[in-house]
Amino acid sequence: MTRHIYALRIELSDVTPPVWRRVLVPAGYTLDRVHRVIQYAVGWQDCHLHSFDIDGVTYGAPDPDGLLDAADELDHRLDAVAGKDTRFGYTYDFGDWWEHEITVEDVVAADPAQRYPVCVDGAGQCPPEDIGGASGYAEFVAAVADPAHPRHAELREWVGDHEPPSFDPSRVTTLLRRLT
Template sequence: MDTIIQVKISLRGTKPLIWRRILVEKTSTFETLHEVIQIAMGWTNSHLHEFTAAGVRIGQPLEEFDMDYGEKLIDEATVTLESVLTHGTQTVDYTYDFGDSWEHTLIVEQWLPVDADLQYPICTGGKLNCPPEDCGGIPGFYEMLRIINDKGHPERQEMLEWLGGIYDAKAFDLQEVNQQLTAFFHSS
């Protein structure tokens, strides 16, 4: 029987918590999981990333960055979720952008039977907008919010221009995320 894995993705250090819940096929690779996370969270996939699961580093091997720090980086394109994840609750760490260090906790919430009426991967829920890329990690994100929410702040206009005119911290559009997932994974 085919099985789906339900995963909750939480961006560490955010309060209230910025999170997404996704359903992915157990036969998906970690490379696919990375793409799903990028779309579901709202990242632009413009930085390096890495998973750590059960003490194993999984990511994109890049020879110019593959220094020998003891443990080898396993190629995410060759590792399926079912080969690493186990039934029951398990957590996986996912770091995106080693400069800003967006640290995510992925919690494997449950294993479910395939629903023939759904196309996978799919996002089933979430809260709040993803921080903008290159804003300086969690501290920079909260400083940016403080500046744009203070109408009298001298840097407010410049910050809004950098953001493209607007940033809605509460925005999360489930339908838009799923349209992007469908376009990425199911268009020919």
């Protein structure tokens, strides 16, 4: 039986400079594993709630308080809810409301010599956690770039050096190996 791999493009919405990743993941991954791939690939710390929105259905971790009406992501495989050219949403941190657009760019046969998941391309540095979403990040970028900005020193002290390094897919792949 041929194992299939999904080529996913993950793009963080409404941020400049753009933050995106292209990852190859097994088609049989459950959505909770796709969530963990996104966390490692983009650079989040997985300390907030999240959800997927695929064809009008919300998927996420079971909510013991019943506030999030979502299908259990542990029960749904990627290949059962999405196919080639499917676009769907992933929201991380319901306070900052980081929206990501995920596109299934291709579905291919797995290379038996390759370990998956793997990151093959991308750009941009992930915003810091708890920065206030896209609008807070825009203010953050302006403040850390301008020593005269009233919040420059405060934000530099809080986050340290946030200069965008060149993106390295092999570093992300190393992190993704923790999933296998």
